Amino acid sequence: MAFINEYISARDFSKYNFDVLNNRPKKTNGTAPSDAWTIDRESNIWLRQFYLETSKSASVVALTGVSFWDFFWRKELMQVKLLSIDFGGNADKHCWARKRLLEIEMPCSLVICQAQAIRDLGSALNAYKDGGVRSEAKTFSLVLE
Numbered sequence: 001m002a003f004i005n006e007y008i009s010a011r012d013f014s015k016y017n018f019d020v021l022n023n024r025p026k027k028t029n030g031t032a033p034s035d036a037w038t039i040d041r042e043s044n045i046w047l048r049q050f051y052l053e054t055s056k057s058a059s060v061v062a063l064t065g066v067s068f069w070d071f072f073w074r075k076e077l078m079q080v081k082l083l084s085i086d087f088g089g090n091a092d093k094h095c096w097a098r099k100r101l102l103e104i105e106m107p108c109s110l111v112i113c114q115a116q117a118i119r120d121l122g123s124a125l126n127a128y129k130d131g132g133v134r135s136e137a138k139t140f141s142l143v144l145e
Contacts, residue, residue, distance in 0.1 A: 003127035005135065007036045008048070021050075021070060021077075028053045030068070036133040038124045046072045047124040049132070050079065066102070071124070073117050079105045080121065085145070087130065095130045095137035100145040118144075 008018060022033045030051030039046040053066040069080040081103040089095030104121075106114060122144045129135035 002042065003038050003040045003045075003047075003124050005036065005038050005128060005132040007133060016046075016072070024050075026051055027068065028066075029056065030054055034132065038128045038132055040124070043120075044072070044075070045120055045124065046070075047080075047121070047128065071104070071117075071121055073120060074110060074113070076107050076110060078107075078117075079103075082125075089130075089137065089140075091136040092138060094139045094141070095135075096141045096143075097130065098143045098145070099125065 013019070018033075030053050033051060034049040037046045037048040048070045050068045050070050053064045053068070054061050055064050056062075065084040067082050067084065069082065071078045071080045080101070083100040083102050085098040085100055087095070087097040101118065101121075104114075104117070106117065110117060122142065125144060126140060126142045129137045129140035131137075
C-alpha cells in the first residue's frame, strides 16, 4: 500500500459525493470538513478528516482532542472517532502521536475483517502524519490504541 496526502480533486469530489458528505449532520460542534485526504489509489482506500470536535465555554472555542474521520474501505464508507492522547516532535524533524480508536461504524458484513480494517486505518493515519497535506514533519510515528 502507498498512501499519499493530497487535496481532493474536483473529479474525486464528485465521484465520492463530497458535497453530500460535507453536509451530513455532525454529532457535536466542530470544524469544517477537510478539503484534502490520505489515499491509496491502488487499493481504493481513503481517509479524510470530517471534523475536529470543539467545545465552547464563555466566548472561547477550544478543540477537545476528539476527531471524526471518513474512512472508505472495501467500497464502504465508515465513520471513525479518535481521541488524541499525546503528540510531540518538531515540525521539520520527527513528529509522533498517540491516538485511541473510540469508535468505528462498520457494516456487519465487514466485521469479520475488522482487524485488517484497523491495520489499514493505522497505515493511513501514519501517512497522514500530523496534518496530511499540511504536514511539515520529516518523519512520523503513530501509536493507535
